[in-house]
Amino acid sequence: MELLPFFEWLEASALGAAAKAYGGVFAVVQMFHLLALALLGGTVILGDLRLLGVVMTDVPSETVIRNTQKWFNAALALIAASGVFMSGAVAVKLYYNEMFWAKMTGLSLGILFVYGVRRPLLLRFEHASINPWALRLLALTSLTIWLSVAACGRWIGFS
Amino acid sequence: MLNELLLSLAHWLDAMPWSTALHESLYLYAWVETTHVLTLMVFLGMLFIIDLRMLGLMFTEVPASTVAKRLDVPMLIGFAVMVTTGLILYFAIPVRTTQSLWFRIKVVLLIAAGINALLFRARMKAADGSWDRDPKPPKRLRIGAGLSLALWAGVVITGRTIAYDWFDCHKQLPYFLYWAAGCVDEMAAFE
Numbered sequence: 001m002e003l004l005p006f007f008e009w010l011e012a013s014a015l016g017a018a019a020k021a022y023g024g025v026f027a028v029v030q031m032f033h034l035l036a037l038a039l040l041g042g043t044v045i046l047g048d049l050r051l052l053g054v055v056m057t058d059v060p061s062e063t064v065i066r067n068t069q070k071w072f073n074a075a076l077a078l079i080a081a082s083g084v085f086m087s088g089a090v091a092v093k094l095y096y097n098e099m100f101w102a103k104m105t106g107l108s109l110g111i112l113f114v115y116g117v118r119r120p121l122l123l124r125f126e127h128a129s130i131n132p133w134a135l136r137l138l139a140l141t142s143l144t145i146w147l148s149v150a151a152c153g154r155w156i157g158f159s
Numbered sequence: 160m161l162n163e164l165l166l167s168l169a170h171w172l173d174a175m176p177w178s179t180a181l182h183e184s185l186y187l188y189a190w191v192e193t194t195h196v197l198t199l200m201v202f203l204g205m206l207f208i209i210d211l212r213m214l215g216l217m218f219t220e221v222p223a224s225t226v227a228k229r230l231d232v233p234m235l236i237g238f239a240v241m242v243t244t245g246l247i248l249y250f251a252i253p254v255r256t257t258q259s260l261w262f263r264i265k266v267v268l269l270i271a272a273g274i275n276a277l278l279f280r281a282r283m284k285a286a287d288g289s290w291d292r293d294p295k296p297p298k299r300l301r302i303g304a305g306l307s308l309a310l311w312a313g314v315v316i317t318g319r320t321i322a323y324d325w326f327d328c329h330k331q332l333p334y335f336l337y338w339a340a341g342c343v344d345e346m347a348a349f350e
Contacts, residue, residue, distance in 0.1 A: 023325075031319055035312055037196075037200060039207050040280070041197075041204045045200055045205075045233075046208060055230065056230070067217050071211070112241055138304065150200065155193065
């Protein structure tokens with residue numbers, strides 16, 4: 001499937017024009033992207049460190065997962081919306097950027113993992129009934145995916 | 160006077176071979192900066208969660224002091240990493256950073272956020288856990304938490320804008336901005 005026309009269309013669209021119009025607007029949206037990164041990363045790291053038995057060990061891990069998921073959703077919505085806006089300004093450049101594709105691959109994997117595996121498993125079952133090694137593996141997978149996505153995001157600008 | 164002092168300190172750092180090597184390195188500078196940005200998820204992430212608890216928006220069934228105490232260590236580890244990598248980043252580009260309007264605002268906001276954090280801790284101790292189990296802490300603490308969120312968001316925002324050259328000394332700027340950014344030479348040459 002040839003995706004270049006889509007990126008050319010995106011950059012020429014009203015969104016692309018709006019994102020390009022003023023450097024200041026782009027910068028402000030990028031700030032929200034960064035703040036959402038902190039919240040998204042914070043909820044992921046707290047949940048995973050709890051599953052690994054590192055922090056908040058006196059609070060049930062079910063409680064930690066339940067409390068972090070809502071804010072994870074909000075952060076993901078904000079980070080995705082600001083990300084789409086920013087990509088409008090430099091769409092064609094992104095198409096040729098390897099780090100962008102690495103990030104999109106990681107992001108797709110992350111979304112599938114969160115909503116397809118991590119959440120159904122952790123919300124539907126009592127955590128004590130799950131093999132402790134399965135929980136640890138789940139936490140490590142989650143940390144690896146999201147840290148990679150974030151690092152690739154920063155490296156879009158370097159590559 | 161202070162501006163001249165800071166600038167000569169920056170020039171002294173800038174003359175060190177390590178500063179140049181780091182700035183011109185192929186990967187090291189980028190990785191230090193990546194670490195600085197990614198650690199936002201640890202430091203600011205934990206801070207956001209604590210503040211959201213203090214605002215009554217998260218972990219309402221867990222005592223506020225438990226959330227604050229348990230997340231304190233990961234938050235401080237994150238803060239230590241951010242300060243360390245931040246100092247290394249400053250060391251790599253000392254002159255421009257010293258004369259950056261955004262960097263200066265960032266330092267002021269950092270100090271304000273630090274004072275707010277100390278006041279918050281004192282207020283929390285003085286309340287002595289009387290509201291610890293309340294889903295929503297008293298108003299005074301909620302204000303402190305809101306202020307904390309705003310100040311730290313400001314630190315992140317001004318940190319990001321250091322990269323933009325809108326108000327760099329070499330630009331044509333009003334005297335006030337030269338003064339705020341500490342552009343010593345430009346101030347002297349101003350007509």
